[in-house]
Amino acid sequence: MNLKELTTLLRDCAGVDEGVDLDGDVLDVPFDELGYDSLAVLQVTGVIERDYKIQLSDDTVAEATTPRLLLEFINEQLGAAPVANAA
Known part of the structure; x- marks a missing residue:
C-alpha cells in the first residue's frame, strides 16, 4: 500500500478537514x-x-501516529517493501 491509497481511504472513510492538503508531504x-x-x-x-x-x-494501530508508521505496519503485514517516500 502506498501513501496515495492511504489518503484516498482517509478521505473516503473520515473526510478531510479544511486547510489540510493530503496530497502534500504528509508521511x-x-x-x-x-x-x-x-x-x-x-x-x-x-x-x-x-x-x-x-x-x-x-496496539499496533495506536502506535501508528503518522501515515508513514501506519503504512509500515500495513506493508509489513502484506509482505511489501517498506515505505521510502511519498510514492
Missing part, C-alpha cells in the same frame, strides 16, 4: 494534526484489514 505529519482522531484511524484500518485480508492489533 510524517501526526494524524491528529491532519484532523484524524484515533477513531477515524481505526475506521480506516478496519477497511484496510477487510479489503487486504490482514490483521493489525489495536
Whole structure:
C-alpha cells in the first residue's frame, strides 16, 4: 500500500478537514494534526484489514501516529517493501 491509497481511504472513510492538503508531504505529519482522531484511524484500518485480508492489533494501530508508521505496519503485514517516500 502506498501513501496515495492511504489518503484516498482517509478521505473516503473520515473526510478531510479544511486547510489540510493530503496530497502534500504528509508521511510524517501526526494524524491528529491532519484532523484524524484515533477513531477515524481505526475506521480506516478496519477497511484496510477487510479489503487486504490482514490483521493489525489495536496496539499496533495506536502506535501508528503518522501515515508513514501506519503504512509500515500495513506493508509489513502484506509482505511489501517498506515505505521510502511519498510514492
